[in-house]
Amino acid sequence: MSINSAMAAGASGLIANSSALAAISDNIANVNTVGYKRVDTIFTPNYKIGGGGETRYASSGVSSNSRLDVNSSGLLTPGVNATDMAIDGDGFFVVRPSPTAGGSSDAVLFTRSGGFQTDSSGYLRNDAGQYLYAWPVAADGTVNQNPSNVDTLEAVNLSNIGGTANATSSVRINANLQASTTASAAAATYDATASGTNMASGTVTPDFQRTIQIYDTQGGVRSVTMSFLKHATNANQWHVELHVQPASDVTTGAPLIDGQIATGIVAFDTNGEIVPGAPTTLPTTLPFESSDAAGAVGAGAVRWAASTGVGAQTIDLDLGTAGTPGGITQFNSPSNLDSTVVDGAIFGAFAGVEVSDDGFLSARFTNGVVRRVYQLPVATVFNPNGLASVGGASFQITEDSGAFTLNAPGSGASGTIAAKTVENSNVDIATEFSNLIITQRAYSASSRIITTADEMLAEAIQMKR
Numbered sequence: 483m484s485i486n487s488a489m490a491a492g493a494s495g496l497i498a499n500s501s502a503l504a505a506i507s508d509n510i511a512n513v514n515t516v517g518y519k520r521v522d523t524i525f526t527p528n529y530k531i532g533g534g535g536e537t538r539y540a541s542s543g544v545s546s547n548s549r550l551d552v553n554s555s556g557l558l559t560p561g562v563n564a565t566d567m568a569i570d571g572d573g574f575f576v577v578r579p580s581p582t583a584g585g586s587s588d589a590v591l592f593t594r595s596g597g598f599q600t601d602s603s604g605y606l607r608n609d610a611g612q613y614l615y616a617w618p619v620a621a622d623g624t625v626n627q628n629p630s631n632v633d634t635l636e637a638v639n640l641s642n643i644g645g646t647a648n649a650t651s652s653v654r655i656n657a658n659l660q661a662s663t664t665a666s667a668a669a670a671t672y673d674a675t676a677s678g679t680n681m682a683s684g685t686v687t688p689d690f691q692r693t694i695q696i697y698d699t700q701g702g703v704r705s706v707t708m709s710f711l712k713h714a715t716n717a718n719q720w721h722v723e724l725h726v727q728p729a730s731d732v733t734t735g736a737p738l739i740d741g742q743i744a745t746g747i748v749a750f751d752t753n754g755e756i757v758p759g760a761p762t763t764l765p766t767t768l769p770f771e772s773s774d775a776a777g778a779v780g781a782g783a784v785r786w787a788a789s790t791g792v793g794a795q796t797i798d799l800d801l802g803t804a805g806t807p808g809g810i811t812q813f814n815s816p817s818n819l820d821s822t823v824v825d826g827a828i829f830g831a832f833a834g835v836e837v838s839d840d841g842f843l844s845a846r847f848t849n850g851v852v853r854r855v856y857q858l859p860v861a862t863v864f865n866p867n868g869l870a871s872v873g874g875a876s877f878q879i880t881e882d883s884g885a886f887t888l889n890a891p892g893s894g895a896s897g898t899i900a901a902k903t904v905e906n907s908n909v910d911i912a913t914e915f916s917n918l919i920i921t922q923r924a925y926s927a928s929s930r931i932i933t934t935a936d937e938m939l940a941e942a943i944q945m946k947r
Contacts, residue, residue: 484538484539484540484541485935485938485939485942486935486939487540487541487542488541488931488934488935489931489932489935489936489939490541490542490543491541491542491543491544491931492543492928492929492930492931492932492935493543493928493932494528494542494543494544494545494928495543495544495924495925495927495928495931496925496928496929496932497546498523498525498543498544498545498546499546499921499924499925499928500925501523501546501548502523502525502546502917502921502924503918503921503922503925505521505522505523505548506523506914506917506918506921508521509521509907509909509914510909510911510914510915510918512907512909513907513909513911513914514906514907515595515875515907516595516596516597516608516609516875516904516905516906516907517556517593517594517595517596517597517608517875517904517905517907518556518595518875518907518908518909519550519551519552519554519594519871519875519907519908520550520551520554520907520908520909520910520914521548521549521550521551522548522549522550522551523546523547523548524546524547524548524549525544525545525546526544526545526546526547527542527544527545528542528543528544528545529541529542530542549867550867550869550871550877551867551908552866552867552869552877553866553867554908555594555905555908556594556905556906556907556908556909557905557906558570558900558903558904558905558906559903559904559905559906560902560903560904561596561597561902561903561904563597563598563599563902564834564835564836564837564901564902565598565599565600565606565835565837566596566597566598566901566902566903566904567596567598567837567858567899567900567901567902567903567904568594568596568899568900568903568904568905569594569596569860569891569897569898569899569900569905570839570897570898570899570900570903571896571897571898572860572862572866572895572896572897573860573861573862573889573891573895573896573897574592574593574594574860574861574862574877575592575593575594575595575596575614575858575860575861576590576591576592576614576615576616576632576635576859576861576888577591577592577593577607577608577612577613577614577615577876578590578591578612578613578615578637579591579611579612579613580613581603581605581607581613581637581639582637589872589878590632590878590879590886591612591872591876591877591878592861592863592869592876592877592878592879592886593608593610593612593874593875593876593877594875594905595608595609595610595612595874595875595876595905596608596903596904596905597609597904598614598638600640600641603639603641604639604640604641604642605637605638605639605640605641606637606638606639606640608874609874610873610874610875610876611874612874612876613637613638614637614638614858615632615635615636615637615638615859616635616636616638616841616843616856616857616858616859617634617635617636617856617857617858617859618636618855618856619842619854619855619856619857623854625857627857627859627888627890628888629887629888629889630885630886630887630888632888635859635888638843638856640832640835640845643832643845643855644832645829645830645831645832645847646829646830646832646845646847646849646851646853647697647699647700647701647826647827647828647829647830647849647851648697648701648825648826648827648849648851649697649698649699649701649793649795649826650696650697650698650795650797650824650825650826651795651796651797651798651825651826652797652798652799652800652823652824652825653694653696653797653798653799653800653822653823653824654800654808654809654822654823654824655694655708655799655800655801655802655809655810655819655822656802656808656809656810656819656820656821656822656823657692657810657811657817657818657819657820658810658811658812658813658815658816658817658818658820659689659690659710659712659720659750659810659811659812659817660690660812660813660814660815660816660817661717661750661754661812661813661814662814663689663690663712663817664712665712665713665714665715666687666689666711666712668686668687668711669711669712669713669714669721670714672686672711672714672721674721674723674737674742674745675736675737675739675745676739677739677740680723680739680740680742680745681709681711681721681723681725682707682709682723682725682729682739682740682741682742683739683740686711688709688710688711688723689710689711689712689720689817690709690710690817691707691708691709691710692707692708692819693705693706693707693708693727694706694707694708694822694824695824696797696824696826697824697826697827697828698786698790698792698793698795699792699793699794699795700791700792700793700829701827701828701829701830701849702790702792702828703828704726704731705726705727706724706725706726706727706743707724707725707726707727708722708723708724709722709723709724709725710722710748710817713747716749718749718750718751718752718812719747719748719749719750719761720747720748720749720812721745721746721747722744722745722746722747722748722764723742723744723745724742724743724744724745724764724768724799725740725741725742725743726741726743727741728741729741730787730789731786731787731789731790732770732784732785732786732787733779733784733785733786733787733788734779734783734784734785735778735779735780735781735782735783735784736781736782737781737782738782738784743768743770743784744764744765744768744799745764746762746763746764746765747761747762747763747764748762748764748801748810749761749762750811750812751804753804754811754812754813755804755805755811755812756801756802756803756804756809756810756811756812757804758803758804762801764799764801765799766798766799766800766801767796767797767798767799768784768796768797768798768799769783769784769794769795769796769797770784770785770786770794770795770796770797771783771784771785771786771794772785772786772792772793772794773785773786773787773788773789773790773791773792773793774788774791775794800823827847827849827850827851828849829849830847830848830849830850830851831847831848832845832846832847833846833847833848834846836852836901837858837899837901837902838899838901839891839892839898839899839900839901840857840890840891840892840898840899841857841858841859841860841890841891841892841898841899842854842856842857842858843855843856843857843858857890858891858899859888859889859890859891860888860889860890860891860896860897860899861886861887861888861889862886862887862889862894862895862896863879863883863884863885863886863887864883864884864885865882865883865884866883867882867883868880868881868882868883868884869883870883
């Protein structure tokens with residue numbers, strides 16, 4: 483009879499609102515959980531009524547279904563650690579339960595919980611114990627990105643980062659050579675290829691000389707002296723020699739001698755600016771062969787001496803360009819080395835990490851060097867609300883969510899990385915309290931249905947008495 487169905491409807495209301503209360507309770511309890519996604523409870527009627535109408539109605543009650551509101555972002559707030567991260571926009575961090583991928587327990591998971599810290603082995607993991615995975619950056623700075631293959635990812639491990647040195651690869655010279663300098667008597671017989679008439683040997687006194695420091699592949703400091711001698715017959719040209727001190731640090735092939743690594747002419751126009759190309763003949767690329775290179779040193783080549791034990795490097799020498807500030811000039815003011823800009827650094831210990839908005843996690847060293855070591859991918863899916871929760875604010879792929887795609891942060895539909903930031907839960911506490919009151923009233927009303935139906939059944943039973 484309809485009274486019995488009404489009682490069943492009341493019971494279904496109790497069950498449905500109990501489920502809603504459980505969801506609301508989780509939402510309120512996790513209001514401060516980083517990366518938490520609130521649970522919505524959806525009520526669905528169970529009734530079925532024909533198009534022609536029914537003379538008697540039997541109630542069917544209500545059903546409730548819970549779903550995650552994954553698509554809504556929480557508020558981004560400042561984090562505590564340098565490894566705290568959040569995604570500003572769409573997408574998820576890629577995490578796994580273990581730092582060594584493999585086995586059914588190492589499923590690929592996705593999360594917005596970016597409060598990462600190092601464990602005892604140096605791996606980055608969040609508060610739920612999930613390990614962060616990223617693309618490693620090769621020694622040449624390249625990244626092997628694959629949008630769908632997680633095998634190119636590896637667990638981020640900061641303990642693998644040791645100290646580093648950075649070899650010099652470029653030198654910028656900002657200097658002036660006095661235009662009114664009178665050529666010395668030695669300039670008439672100057673010859674860079676003879677110890678008796680060159681500046682590197684000390685036989686000829688240069689008109690201007692300065693020493694700069696460069697760094698080899700082991701972070702050692704090497705001294706390179708630049709010597710300038712005014713040309714005997716051309717007022718706008720200077721002889722230049724670059725030589726290493728001590729000369730025993732390098733082995734050279736003829737015509738280089740006395741530690742020379744380059745010789746030539748620098749020429750200026752009538753405005754005192756350097757002339758690009760001939761008659762300027764000083765090389766702008768200085769290659770050094772490795773100290774363990776085999777065979778004899780080639781003509782005009784420079785090799786680090788075996789006693790140094792350092793590797794090959796190439797240094798770009800920037801003397802400036804006419805019409806632009808800086809570089810080497812020839813104006814009628816005292817010769818002076820204004821500045822040198824030399825890259826490279828001595829050995830430095832690992833000092834910490836920093837994260838850029840394009841997802842590069844870089845190691846910072848005490849010598850000022852910053853080196854990229856990982857790039858964090860951002861995973862996106864077609865339907866984030868279709869992901870399945872596996873606990874710990876982590877999710878996995880389902881048929882409803884669609885397949886995942888790995889992108890560099892900021893590319894495609896992927897959000898960017900916000901460093902030293904965490905994403906709060908997307909729970910609105912005021913809304914949850916309102917829902918809590920509504921659910922409580924709905925539960926009480928459902929219980930009243932049962933008591934009322936019971937009274938009506940009792941009345942029907944008493945009718946034959």
